[in-house]
Structure formats: structure tokens, C-alpha cells
Amino acid sequence: MPVIRFVREGLDVECYPGENLREVALREGIALYGLKGQLGNCGGCGQCITCFVDVVGESSPGSLSGRTAVEEQKLRRRPQSWRLACQTLVQQSVLVLTRPQVGFGDADQRIAAAKSQPLPAGPTSWPEPPAEEQDEDSETTTSDEEV
Template sequence: MPTVTAQGKTIPCDAGANLRQVLLAHGVDLYNGRAELINCRSLGTCGTCAVEIQGEVSAVNWKDRARRSLPPHDSTRALRLACQTQVQGDITVTKYDGFWGQGQTILW
């Protein structure tokens, strides 16, 4: 059973679990500021659930790639949309500042 480490928590989950759902179900503050209220609810269109991930996850899909290719995101950064990512093995998740999580300062 894979584990997700985020915001000081270690969370067990099933292989193939949606990262956004795992984080929110365990009280992890995935969204910065008002993005908590106005995010796209897993459609992959807003980009506010962008996080950095170390570990084994699903391949990048077209929604994730397309959204992160548009400002304010930078497609060369190693970020992923949590709503479009499935956990495959043990991972560590890092969240950055900025409304879309696109900043340079680590929040957790």
C-alpha cells in the first residue's frame, strides 16, 4: 500500500488513488487562499492544485500538460496537477506559494 507524505502527514492509500482526493480526505491544505473556494473540482482546468511530487505516480495526461503550459504556470517546472495524478508508489508532495501553487517559496 503506497503512502503519501504531505504537510507533515503520512497517509496510506490504494495504488491508483487520485492524489487530490487523498490529500483533501486527510485535511491537507491543497489550495492556497481563495483557490479553496473557486477551484475546478478535478476537471484539470484551473491549475490551482499544482504540486511537486517525488516518487512514483501516473504518467502526465493531456489535461495536466495543457493546463501547466499556460500562464502563470511554466511547463518546464516539475509540477503536477494533483487532480490529474494517480498515486502508484510512495510519494512526497511539496506545495508552493502563489494562487496556483506556481510560486518559488515552499509552503509545506
């Protein structure tokens, strides 16, 4: 599975190939939005331009979905490595800096440290379903056979 390394938060998060970056970040409790986005965002429609992320480091081609037409328009004055999280699907492992417009003291050191740790290329494998679900299925089968 791809790993998203959130540099600012110092957190590695696994996701399914093709998952939406915004949805993964919100699910993991990552502070994706600055104040403006916290007060009001478009919910992932690509209209509010508050879910900026910077894809730091060299990611292999195809690690993320290509820029959408919305991003091409909304990010035309931003660095090429910036993306809108809500418009981005993760295919392979990447390093991401949330809220790149907000600086923090040791950003360069943290980015360098994040780059120095290898990431799995991903996708590697799909997770096995929890054992409990397998047991429920087998019980259902057993009770069906009894009837």
C-alpha cells in the same frame, strides 16, 4: 500500500494504489489550495489549475500516473516536477510539496529531512477488512441457515 509524504504538512498518508492525489489530500484535511483555489476550484476537472503539487525527490518510474494531456497543456510553463493533484494517480510512495508556488521559510530543510527518511516502495498489501464487518457477515450466514 503507497505512502504519500506531504512535506509542507509533515504528514505521511497511506492510500490505495491508483488513488487520486487530490482526493486523498482532501480526505486527509490537507490544505491543497491557495486562496484562489479556496475561493473557487473546478472540483477536480483539470480546468482551474489551482491544485499544483511538486513531486520532490526521486520517485521510481511509474510511482505516479503519467501527465495527462490537460497537464501537458496547463503546466507547459511550470517545472517538470509539478503536477495537478486532480489529474494524478498514486501507484507507489512519493514525496509531495503542496502549493509549491507559495514559499515557506525552512522549505529546503524540510525537503531534505523528508528525503532522508525512507519510504516504503508500495504497494505492499491491501488492508484487511475491519473485524466488525467479518462478524456481521458470519451472523447473516448463521441467521440464513436457521431459516
